[in-house]
């Protein structure tokens with residue numbers, strides 16, 4: 329059992345984080361609870377909680393990172409969905425054994441101290457899926 333607990337966040341690729349925040353805070357009334365650069369993913373992120381899940385706004389820090397590439401190809405918009413799991417290493421092991429294509433074989437460091445790993449969209453019916461585990 330993979331043990332998905334909930335949708336942790338929805339990742340939205342944007343060109344200009346500050347401008348996107350103006351919309352999500354100023355017009356939708358959400359609140360940014362944190363911003364952070366995650367070097368390994370070449371992104372600057374902002375979190376805006378919505379009940380039990382969050383919106384994760386992502387701006388690329390380089391012209392060739394995953395978010396820059398996504399925007400180049402598709403324009404701005406939803407780039408991934410993240411599910412919270414109980415035990416990430418176990419989930420990855422199980423999915424790999426069942427033939428799912430993993431982008432990350434081992435957990436990486438995500439924003440807010442999370443442990444994260446991505447599943448390839450070719451294995452998930454077209455959506456980039458992130459699995460994440462948090463201590464809290």
Ligand SMILES: C[C@@H](C(=O)O)C(=O)SCCNC(=O)CCNC(=O)[C@H](O)C(C)(C)COP(=O)(O)OP(=O)(O)OC[C@H]1O[C@@H](n2cnc3c(N)ncnc32)[C@H](O)[C@@H]1OP(=O)(O)O
Nearest residue numbers: 339366369371394397407431438439444446449454455456
């Ligand atoms: C901070 C952290 C956190 O939450 O803590 C984050 O979220 S970091 C969030 C940013 N980090 C990541 O996304 C890391 C994982 N992502 C990756 O490794 C990459 O972006 C890939 C998903 C493997 C895509 O790589 P790349 O752009 O080089 O490949 P590509 O353009 O040739 O795409 C291969 C095929 O996958 C599709 N494809 C690419 N990106 C996709 C996406 N986001 N959603 C759905 N499909 C997607 C393409 O259309 C293409 O299909 P066709 O062949 O049919 O045209």
Ligand SMILES: [Co+2]
Nearest residue numbers: 339384410458
């Ligand atoms: Co994410």
